[in-house]
Amino acid sequence: MIITDFKIRCCSVPGKGFVPQMLKSSGSSDEIEFLVYTLTTECGYSASSFGFAAKSAHGSALLAMKSLRPLFIGQNALNREKIWQDFRKADRWWSHLPIYSYGPADICLWILGSLKANQPLYQYIGGFKNQVPVYCSSLVLADSEAYVAEALAVKDAGFKAYKLHPPNQNIEEDLAIHRTVRDAVGNDFNLMSDPVAAYSLNEMVRFAQELEKLNYLWLEEPLPDEAFSALRELKSKVNIPIVGAEVLAKHPYSVAEVIATNVVDSVRADVSWSGGITGVLKTANLAEAFHRNCEIHTSIFHPLELVNLHICASISNNSYLELLWPTDIFDFGLKQPIDINNGIATLPQAAGLGIDFDWDFIDNHTFQLIET
The missing domain is CATH 3.20.20.120 (Enolase-like C-terminal domain)
Structure with missing residues (x-):
């Protein structure tokens, strides 16, 4: 399961008036920003995960993309421990990413594995x-x-x-x-x-x-x-x-x-x-x-x-x-x-996460796609 593509969507939704200012984006008084990572493999499997974006989906996505895409492309998606250890070294030497950057990419690896195994993730x-x-x-x-x-x-x-x-x-x-x-x-x-x-x-x-x-x-x-x-x-x-x-x-x-x-x-x-x-x-x-x-x-x-x-x-x-x-x-x-x-x-019993993403919703709330 060789990883051939790595993309991150930058998304935002209205805060609905309930959410404290600390959770909203810096660009709007009523917007909550988030990311959606997607990994694709040469054998046709793909997996996606939401990601935290702090105050800027664009900024968070750029940092993650520049650091993680070169690390993931060409790797076997089933080699999660190798990728984890490679990331630890790379992050120490130069990346120093926020604590929320790596998680969504790792989640995608586990989903890919569970889809290939045809098992619920848990x-x-x-x-x-x-x-x-x-x-x-x-x-x-x-x-x-x-x-x-x-x-x-x-x-x-x-x-x-x-x-x-x-x-x-x-x-x-x-x-x-x-x-x-x-x-x-x-x-x-x-x-x-x-x-x-x-x-x-x-x-x-x-x-x-x-x-x-x-x-x-x-x-x-x-x-x-x-x-x-x-x-x-x-x-x-x-x-x-x-x-x-x-x-x-x-x-x-x-x-x-x-x-x-x-x-x-x-x-x-x-x-x-x-x-x-x-x-x-x-x-x-x-x-x-x-x-x-x-x-x-x-x-x-x-x-x-x-x-x-x-x-x-x-x-x-x-x-x-x-x-x-x-x-x-x-x-x-x-x-x-x-x-x-x-x-x-x-727990859902279908393979992977067990519940599909609502891609119409995600696409309608995506304001930028980061691919490189």
Whole structure:
């Protein structure tokens, strides 16, 4: 399966008024940009993957194309480990790509392999289960009332847990929001918190201790992922599980120290920011060797969440699939939605991803095609 072509589409969609400014492109106040990578082989197989684009699809695509196309063309698509190691060397010497550049290309390699094997992706990886519980995460909302309404909607829809991304303007306000949400949903529903490293170590010790009293399931990214010493100190002073490492570059190598020296209780990884399927599997297997979970982090766009779902079904040390709420904001690019019933996602059984891309939608939202 020799790779003969490598293309990247630059795409954008309206933000629908829900999405925080931080997720939108720099060129428009209401546009979300993304990429679609496509690899083609000499034997007629092709595979595509959505990709994160940060603030510029054009800029992200150019960087990826100039660095990755020469690396991939002429390679056997089944030699994923060779390509991974070749990329590691090339990226160190000169490319220094963003953490989200390699993942989509690696995903395409795995899809090509599963198509050739005529197997669902999760079984080609190494199936563990065919259903996965789903939880939903908030965007940044205005006030307690908005978080309560959303948490209740998530619970009523049958999802298995809800995670808050608080406003992070004032620690007292954030704690009040967490208390109000717990009161609203009751004690029989799992809640998590992700303050995105908003406060100091001392403030976060207090924050974590308050969440313990409220029976929150975990505290995610309480401090910057690279703040190993501070995270270890926080972890030594609280009982709530600390989860992190999603934004560390160069998984699994950067995460090895996090796991081995007890920086967090569980690590985070996803197919977008952690090096594609290969990177996530390496991190998940490393975590498993230390009897720790690798909780799969949202990749935002549902065609990538579908890949995350296949990962969740392929490893034993993960609890949930994560989706952003409202789930329909990023539910585009697939011909049919991910099969979720009462908070349980069921894996598709067709070869590859199992759900086709909606190419009419993608073509209608492509503003540039990068081919060289």
